[in-house]
Amino acid sequence: MMLKYIIYNILYAVVLLFILPFEYFKRPADLRRRWLKERLGFPPVSSNANGAIWVHAVSVGEVIASIPLLKRLKISYPDKEIVLSTVTDTGQKVARERTGDTARIIYIPFDITFAVANAFYRVRPDLFVIMETELWPVIIHFFKKRGVPVLLMNGRLSEKSVRGYLKLRFFFGQVMKDISFFCMQNGLYADRIISIGAGEENVHATGNFKFDTKPSSPVPAWTGMLTGPVLIAGSTHRSEEDIVLDLFTQLIPDNPTLNLIIAPRHPERFKEVEEILIKRGIKYMKRSEIKDYNSPMRNIVVILDVMGELSSVYGAADIAIMGGSFIEHGGQNPLEPAFWGKAIVCGPHMENFLFVDEFYRRGAAVMAGRENLYGIVKEILGSPERTARMGKAAKELYERNAGATSRAMEIVKKYI
Numbered sequence: 021m022m023l024k025y026i027i028y029n030i031l032y033a034v035v036l037l038f039i040l041p042f043e044y045f046k047r048p049a050d051l052r053r054r055w056l057k058e059r060l061g062f063p064p065v066s067s068n069a070n071g072a073i074w075v076h077a078v079s080v081g082e083v084i085a086s087i088p089l090l091k092r093l094k095i096s097y098p099d100k101e102i103v104l105s106t107v108t109d110t111g112q113k114v115a116r117e118r119t120g121d122t123a124r125i126i127y128i129p130f131d132i133t134f135a136v137a138n139a140f141y142r143v144r145p146d147l148f149v150i151m152e153t154e155l156w157p158v159i160i161h162f163f164k165k166r167g168v169p170v171l172l173m174n175g176r177l178s179e180k181s182v183r184g185y186l187k188l189r190f191f192f193g194q195v196m197k198d199i200s201f202f203c204m205q206n207g208l209y210a211d212r213i214i215s216i217g218a219g220e221e222n223v224h225a226t227g228n229f230k231f232d233t234k235p236s237s238p239v240p241a242w243t244g245m246l247t248g249p250v251l252i253a254g255s256t257h258r259s260e261e262d263i264v265l266d267l268f269t270q271l272i273p274d275n276p277t278l279n280l281i282i283a284p285r286h287p288e289r290f291k292e293v294e295e296i297l298i299k300r301g302i303k304y305m306k307r308s309e310i311k312d313y314n315s316p317m318r319n320i321v322v323i324l325d326v327m328g329e330l331s332s333v334y335g336a337a338d339i340a341i342m343g344g345s346f347i348e349h350g351g352q353n354p355l356e357p358a359f360w361g362k363a364i365v366c367g368p369h370m371e372n373f374l375f376v377d378e379f380y381r382r383g384a385a386v387m388a389g390r391e392n393l394y395g396i397v398k399e400i401l402g403s404p405e406r407t408a409r410m411g412k413a414a415k416e417l418y419e420r421n422a423g424a425t426s427r428a429m430e431i432v433k434k435y436i
Contacts, residue, residue, distance in 0.1 A: 024191055025133075028157060032132050047109060055109075058127035061138025066124075068101040073436070074145040075104050076128055079111040081353065082151040084331070085174055087118055088232040088425040089149070094122050096429065097436065103143055107154075110287060110327065117328040118236050131156040140166070147436055149173050150199075151229075153181065153213075157195045164198040169435040173428050174229040175204040177212040178350070178371060185216040193217035200435060203428045208374065224431070227424030228375065230355045235331040242310045243336035248277025248318040249401060254330055255285040255352035256343035261293050263346050263390055265300060268321065270394045275401060276319060281333060283324035285343055285352070290325040297321060335360040338407060339400055342366045346390060351376070354385060354414075361415035363400055363407045365393070375421070384413035 047055055057063075066072055073093050077083040083106060093102050104119060105128040106112050115125045126143075129135035136159050148163050150172045160170050177185075185192045196217035203226040204210040210225045243250070251271075253264040261282060268280045284293050290306075297304045304321040307329070324330060334340055340357035344350060345367030354364050354376055364385035370376045379385035388396045400407055 022194075024194070025158065025161060028191070029132055032130070032158075036130060036132065051109065055127055058139075059130050059135065061129040061135035061140075061142070063126040063139060063142055064124075065142045066101055066103075066144055068099075070099040070101075071146040072101040072103050072143050073097060073147045073149065074143055075102070075123070075149040075151065076154060077104060077106055077111065077115070077151040078154045079106060079108040080114050082106075082154070082174075083111050083115045083118065084233055084353075085229045086151050088229055088234075089173065089428060090119060090122050092425055092429050093432070096432075100146065103145070114328050128156070129159070131158045133158055133162065136162045147171065147432070149432075153177050155192070155195055157191070160195055160198045164200075169200040170198060171431065171435065172199055172202045172204075172213075174424070175202055175213060176209050176372070177204075177216075179212075182212050182216060189216060201431055203424075203431055205424075206374065224427075226427040226431070227421060228355075229424050229428070230353055231418060231421040232423070232425045233331075233355065234359060235335070235356070236328060237332045239332055239335035240329060241313050242307070243333060245310070245313060245315060245317045246279045246320075246322075246336065247316045248279050249275060249338045250279045250281065250336055251339050251341060251397070252281045252283065252334060252337040252357070253341045254283050254334065254343050254356070256282060256293075257285055257347055257349055258289065258292075260343055260346050261296055263393065264341060265296070265302065265321075267341075267393055267397060269300075269302070271398060271401065272319065274398065278401075279318060280321045281324055281337070282321060283330045283333070283343070287325075287327060290323060293323055294325075297323070331356045331359075334362060337362050339363045339365060339397060341397075342370070344372075345369050354379060355418060358384065358414040358418040361411040363410035364414055365397060365400070367393075379414065379417060382413045382417060384410055384417055386410075 044052055075086055077086045102123040104115055104123040105126050129139040145168055148168055148170045152174055163170050202213050202218050202223040205228040207225045210223045214220050214223055271278055302321055306323045306325050308325050334357040340362045342352050342354055344352040348369050350372035351370035357364050366385055366387050368389055386396055
């Protein structure tokens with residue numbers, strides 16, 4: 021092994037010793053043993069003699085984006101086991117809910133040679149697929165040295181990440197060489213990955229898998245209880261709930277039957293959001309406590325405190341407000357409401373989704389700051405014609421950009 025990888029292993033091990041107890045004990049007791057075992061490289065041994073295709077998706081967003089690819093892999097290679105790994109617990113939960121029997125779900129091993137080797141010989145992959153840009157140097161190098169092609173799919177790379185990788189180009193230049201092919205979401209991301217060492221001949225802009233994702237279920241029945249217009253604030257982060265609740269209370273005088281659904285991005289914040297509502301004295305319900313689907317509700321806030329339902333709940337909205345876009349996070353996925361043909365409102369920080377600029381140009385979405393959010397949403401709510409026009413444009417853009425998974429599958433065929 022090259023000296024740089026030996027040094028990386030040592031540094032990784034030192035950091036791991038410090039964080040491992042915290043990471044272990046922050047998990048529910050019934051999950052700890054499996055988490056530690058699999059992260060040390062001991063997932064269940066594969067019983068499939070025909071090998072496996074291993075897809076890695078770090079968390080919820082990447083898992084959802086991977087679903088169309090996983091389904092296509094299962095159909096195209098029915099004799100092989102499909103394995104999906106994640107880093108986060110929420111990623112695991114959504115993966116189990118969304119994939120059914122399509123894939124075996126595991127935690128990815130720590131990026132240290134002994135753990136990677138353990139997992140490698142238990143899974144026995146013929147192909148390793150990385151979703152978006154989750155670069156683990158030891159895993160990539162180990163697989164490459166053993167003849168397993170490594171593909172990066174649905175790749176994206178922020179300008180900030182490029183600056184970080186360029187500072188460590190002496191190391192990540194080798195990582196780029198160990199990856200067989202890069203399927204990037206667009207030309208800009210393709211140029212960025214080339215700038216940090218990927219070979220131009222091995223990089224293609226194949227589109228965004230998220231245009232191929234579909235909700236896991238129809239619009240939930242409970243949303244039929246909401247008898248007035250519905251706003252959804254999807255995947256909100258800390259401080260954004262206050263922004264949305266300010267908006268809601270400002271809109272109520274002119275829209276007395278208005279309803280709001282808030283879906284916090286992280287499950288550990290469900291209780292925090294509930295406490296905000298209690299402090300403000302706003303009438304609310306928790307989705308997990310809704311049992312009677314026949315009691316009409318209006319002028320209420322619903323906390324979507326369950327995982328995996330947001331993409332379907334968007335179908336009940338009149339307007340979708342994208343969380344993560346009113347803080348410097350980079351926004352959440354606007355394609356989920358676009359699938360349902362909904363009007364979309366974004367904050368000023370949508371850097372994670374560069375394609376949203378086309379949504380703005382086509383009138384499918386509008387950007388708002390905290391200071392003018394009320395005026396923009398009030399105008400859209402007051403104009404059914406504009407709401408319908410925005411929704412139609414969003415749906416058309418969603419359908420026009422589909423097909424990235426098929427293009428990526430053509431690349432996969434070259435390596436299996």
